Amino acid sequence: MGKMKHSPVNVAVIGIGNMGRHHARVYSELEDANLVAVSDLNSQVGEQIASRYGVGFYHDYRKMIERDDIDAVSIAVPTSLHTGVALACIETRKSILIEKPIADSLEDACTIVEEAGKKGVIVAVGHIERFNPAVLRLKEVIEQGRLNSVTLVIARRVGMFPPQVKDANVIIDLAVHDIDVCNFLLGKRPGKVYARAGKALNSKRADFASIFLDYDGTDVLVQANWITPVKIRELNVTGTRGYAELNYITQKLKVYESNYERGFDFFGDFVVKFGAPDVQEIDVMREEPLKVELGHFISCVRQNTTPLVSGKEGIEALEIALAAVRSYKSNQIVELCIDPDKKV
Numbered sequence: 319m320g321k322m323k324h325s326p327v328n329v330a331v332i333g334i335g336n337m338g339r340h341h342a343r344v345y346s347e348l349e350d351a352n353l354v355a356v357s358d359l360n361s362q363v364g365e366q367i368a369s370r371y372g373v374g375f376y377h378d379y380r381k382m383i384e385r386d387d388i389d390a391v392s393i394a395v396p397t398s399l400h401t402g403v404a405l406a407c408i409e410t411r412k413s414i415l416i417e418k419p420i421a422d423s424l425e426d427a428c429t430i431v432e433e434a435g436k437k438g439v440i441v442a443v444g445h446i447e448r449f450n451p452a453v454l455r456l457k458e459v460i461e462q463g464r465l466n467s468v469t470l471v472i473a474r475r476v477g478m479f480p481p482q483v484k485d486a487n488v489i490i491d492l493a494v495h496d497i498d499v500c501n502f503l504l505g506k507r508p509g510k511v512y513a514r515a516g517k518a519l520n521s522k523r524a525d526f527a528s529i530f531l532d533y534d535g536t537d538v539l540v541q542a543n544w545i546t547p548v549k550i551r552e553l554n555v556t557g558t559r560g561y562a563e564l565n566y567i568t569q570k571l572k573v574y575e576s577n578y579e580r581g582f583d584f585f586g587d588f589v590v591k592f593g594a595p596d597v598q599e600i601d602v603m604r605e606e607p608l609k610v611e612l613g614h615f616i617s618c619v620r621q622n623t624t625p626l627v628s629g630k631e632g633i634e635a636l637e638i639a640l641a642a643v644r645s646y647k648s649n650q651i652v653e654l655c656i657d658p659d660k661k662v
């Protein structure tokens with residue numbers, strides 16, 4: 319007997335601006351997904367994209383989600399609108415992929431996850447770097463013990479101001495990516511957060527931040543800004559036996575393994591001698607992270623399984639980012655009580 323052919327998951331996109339238009343493109347390319355409609359308040363852009371993919375266009379997303387044939391929806395409206403749109407989709411029993419950050423307040427984020435639980439729909443959060451093949455290879459390198467104990471992580475996510483961001487600050491918009499990546503790589507959550515941030519070029523919202531996170535044994539520094547005139551997306555991990563350098567954009571990963579000897583010199587004094595480190599460019603199968611992310615979401619919807627980045631992970635990353643905001647505003651260390659097994 320041949321394999322049963324399953325029908326694709328019908329999917330729609332709400333908000334087809336900078337990010338949402340890529341969701342529409344990727345869904346149109348995925349074999350297991352069937353893009354059926356898009357919605358945007360900007361009818362000109364909306365109609366253009368809808369006609370490109372031969373799908374329906376809706377100015378009012380509420381009309382769109384009344385359709386029974388839509389199984390799942392990507393939500394890529396500005397962050398401050400995530401909650402209203404998400405709750406409406408959940409109400410009509412659509413599984414949702416919400417762009418990061420899940421919401422702009424913890425209360426809203428928890429409400430989204432609770433309501434989704436009641437209706438039995440899936441919530442995924444668009445922490446795209448989790449699907450970056452270089453990040454996944456780095457996780458393997460750490461788990462293989464090639465760096466030994468991870469002591470320090472430095473993430474830099476800097477570049478110029480994206481004019482379309484009119485609601486979020488640089489911490490919940492950019493740093494939240496690296497916070498989530500560190501939660502994933504280290505397999506734990508920070509207990510303390512201290513941040514410095516401010517407004518350099520944007521008078522309304524913080525546009526630069528340095529965030530120190532205490533992961534109990536690993537120190538993390540996340541630098542995020544919208545003022546550096548060149549786009550940099552890097553992650554450096556220092557362990558007691560090695561060092562890894564990851565470039566999120568090029569998906570290149572380099573590992574330096576320490577080559578040091580301990581011994582005693584002529585006078586019997588203890589010495590440590592460093593040789594040149596062994597350097598290895600790790601093979602990374604380059605893929606478009608969004609394609610992997612949306613493909614994973616579709617397969618979760620089909621099989622009714624929990625996404626790798628579910629609402630719970632989205633809430634955790636947001637909770638830490640918001641603690642960093644509180645920290646820079648109060649100039650105090652903020653203690654976090656994050657229980658990784660906490661049920662939301």
Ligand SMILES: NC(=O)c1ccc[n+]([C@@H]2O[C@H](COP(=O)([O-])OP(=O)(O)OC[C@H]3O[C@@H](n4cnc5c(N)ncnc54)[C@H](O)[C@@H]3O)[C@@H](O)[C@H]2O)c1
Pocket residue numbers: 332333334335336337338357358359360377379394395396397399417418419444445446482483491
């Ligand atoms: N994962 C990533 O790397 C990444 C990158 C960029 C943006 N994002 C996230 O994606 C979201 C959108 O950001 P963006 O940069 O694409 O913003 P954007 O302003 O370019 O796009 C938002 C779109 O939503 C539309 N919109 C607003 N209200 C709507 C409504 N009620 N119904 C339908 N459409 C509506 C707007 O007209 C606009 O076209 C944000 O949450 C942002 O954090 C994620």
